[in-house]
Amino acid sequence: MVEAAVADVDGLAAGRLEIDRGGPSYTADTLAALSAEHPKATLFTIVGDDAASGFASWERATDVAKMSTLVVVDRPGVQVALPSEFAWIRVESPRLEVSSTDLRSRFVDGRPLDYLVTEPVLRVIAERGLYGTTRVGARS
Numbered sequence: 001m002v003e004a005a006v007a008d009v010d011g012l013a014a015g016r017l018e019i020d021r022g023g024p025s026y027t028a029d030t031l032a033a034l035s036a037e038h039p040k041a042t043l044f045t046i047v048g049d050d051a052a053s054g055f056a057s058w059e060r061a062t063d064v065a066k067m068s069t070l071v072v073v074d075r076p077g078v079q080v081a082l083p084s085e086f087a088w089i090r091v092e093s094p095r096l097e098v099s100s101t102d103l104r105s106r107f108v109d110g111r112p113l114d115y116l117v118t119e120p121v122l123r124v125i126a127e128r129g130l131y132g133t134t135r136v137g138a139r140s
Contacts, residue, residue: 004120028060031067043068046091049080056083104131 006012017033018025031043045068047055052072055061061083064070071089072082082088098116106113108131113122125131 001121001124004124005118007120026059028063028067031064035067044071045069046071046073048072049074049078052082052088053080055086061086107131 003014006014018030021029021033027045031045034041034043045064047070049072052070055064055070058064065086069089070086071091072080074080074090074092076092076095079090103113103116105111106116107122107125
């Protein structure tokens, strides 16, 4: 689905690094591998405010902070307390009142998904029967 979602977006590419590596996946390992593959790249670790608030408990959090710029996406009007031992860039994004569970339910029920997922993602869901239905990618 990630490949379908970013296929037509300039500057974005889906990677299989973590899938191909297998086993447990840690951000620090992924950043080290990406840095080795792209030594001149500037890497960012972008997380939601909920994940950012618990960042200090991540496996090798200090390494992640050294290898990448930490970016937290805040909910509009609300800023959570972030671990002060790390430098953060804050970004506020529009709040969408939708969850992955809601998206799956909407898909199965045939309700519209306009502006929530792209047409290529809808096709992948339908082609693979991911949510127990064969609904074709047409939007309602």
